[in-house]
Structures are given as C-alpha cells and as structure tokens.
Amino acid sequence: MRTEYNPAQLDPMVVYRLLTATVVxxxxxxxxxxSADGTDNLAPHSFFTVSSVAPPIVQFTSIGRKDSLRNVEATGQFVVxxxxxxxxxxxxxxxxxxxEGVSEFDAVGVEREAGVRVKAPRVARSPVALECELHSTLGLGNATVVFGRVVHLAxxxxxxxxxxxxxxxxxPLARLGKDEWSTIGEVLDLRRIRYADWDQPS
Incomplete structure (x- = not known):
C-alpha cells in the first residue's frame, strides 16, 4: 500500500521535503x-553532481538567489x-x-588558501578543491542550476x-532529509558485469 501524491496539488515545501528525503x-x-567587491563567501549546496567529463563540468543548484549564485554571476568563478x-x-x-557582506570564512573560522586558477579562495582543510569557471546557468522555476568548467583540481x-x-x-559528508546528515558507512566493492560475462539461463 502506497500513499499517492500529486505535486501540482501540494504546497511546494511539502514537495521539497518529499524529494529531499527520498533523493538520498x-x-x-x-x-x-x-563577490565583486572582494567579500569571500562559503556555503554548502546539496543539489550537486558531475555533468560532463570531456569537458569536465560540475553543477550545483541554488534555490533562490543566494550569495553563491550572485557572486558566480558577477565574477564567473567558484570553487567546489x-x-x-x-x-x-x-x-x-x-x-x-x-x-550579505559577511564572510562565512571569517564568521565560522574556516581557514582559507588561495586558488591557483580562480580568485575565489579554497577551504584549506578540505581534501579536494575543484576550481571552476562559469560555463552557463539554467533557470528552473525558483532555482538556478550553475554549470562550472573545472579548470584545476587540487x-x-x-x-x-x-x-x-x-x-x-x-x-565525504552527504545530506539526507530533514536535518539529517550521513557519512559513508559500509562501502560495497561490486564490479559492473559485462554482457560477455553474463550468465544466460539454461
């Protein structure tokens, strides 16, 4: 027995809670x-993935017009x-x-390090930094998808x-629903099966 939902008949926040609790x-x-005036910004975005490898492009989504989006539009650069x-x-x-105008690096006490190819700073204690130049943006309702070409990896x-x-x-951390977070937990090492190795039923 399932509960059926029609998104067109639901409050957007109900849809948000359903989607973010199940796309996990x-x-x-x-x-x-x-920013254009030189203020650093740092924010987590959990609508995030790889878009392309050749060329290397990653994407994140800004729900509403947040500082991350405004800064990327103004400078054409960011770091994941x-x-x-x-x-x-x-x-x-x-x-x-x-x-606006307050740097999360300073307010939270996150150590910076300089980028190699972009002006945006990197998080010094993060093990991986993807320096990106803006490829394009795509508006979708109340959201903007930001596509960045990776120009340097550290x-x-x-x-x-x-x-x-x-x-x-x-x-790595991951986001779940509500105020829930997850860590990697158990890791399964499972090779993809080639068709040539597929066991056919007798």
Whole structure:
C-alpha cells in the first residue's frame, strides 16, 4: 500500500521535503566564491553532481538567489570544496543565513588558501578543491542550476591511493532529509558485469 501524491496539488515545501528525503544521499558542494567587491563567501549546496567529463563540468543548484549564485554571476568563478566528515560542524555553520557582506570564512573560522586558477579562495582543510569557471546557468522555476568548467583540481596526497582518491580517506559528508546528515558507512566493492560475462539461463 502506497500513499499517492500529486505535486501540482501540494504546497511546494511539502514537495521539497518529499524529494529531499527520498533523493538520498546527496553529495555536498561546499562552494566558495568571492563577490565583486572582494567579500569571500562559503556555503554548502546539496543539489550537486558531475555533468560532463570531456569537458569536465560540475553543477550545483541554488534555490533562490543566494550569495553563491550572485557572486558566480558577477565574477564567473567558484570553487567546489569536498565537505569531509571532520568538518561537519563548519559545513553546517556555513549554511547560516548570514547578512550579505559577511564572510562565512571569517564568521565560522574556516581557514582559507588561495586558488591557483580562480580568485575565489579554497577551504584549506578540505581534501579536494575543484576550481571552476562559469560555463552557463539554467533557470528552473525558483532555482538556478550553475554549470562550472573545472579548470584545476587540487587533491591532498593523504587521500590518494596509487594516485586515486580513496573513499575511506576522503570521508565525504552527504545530506539526507530533514536535518539529517550521513557519512559513508559500509562501502560495497561490486564490479559492473559485462554482457560477455553474463550468465544466460539454461
């Protein structure tokens, strides 16, 4: 027995709660930007994924017109920092609705480091930083999808295993529904099956 819903007949916040509680877990883009007047901004966005590999493009979604979106539109640059389990308190605090002009780096006490290809700072203690230049944006209702071309990657050597980022060293956070967060938990190593190896029924 299922409960059936028609999104057109529901309050948007009810739809939001249903979607964010079922499209899980969601990786977090901890997005750092700088405004046109030089104020740094840092905010987590859990509507985030890879869009393309050739060219390398990632995307995050801004619900409403937040500082991250305004800064990206003004400067054409941003950094996606991996949000690790060890910084969960800092990640959560940077989601606070600070007034415009207040830097979350300073308010929360997050250490910066300079980017290599972009002006936006990176999170010094994040194990991975994807420096991006704006590719395009797409407006969808009350949201804007931001596509960024990755022009530089920085990966801490401590999370690499033979040159490959290792999940148990990265320890990424993910968002669930309500105020829930998750860590990686159990990791399953399961190879994709090639058709040539598929067992046909006798």
């Amino acid at each position: 877990p969601r990786p977090i883009a901890w997005v750092s930007t700088v 920092n991996l949000a690790p389990e060890s910084l969960v308190d800092e990640v959560n605090k940077t989601a606070t609705d600070f007034p 990966v801490d050597e401590t999370v690499l295993d033979n040159g490959h980022p290792e999940i148990t060293r990265l320890r």
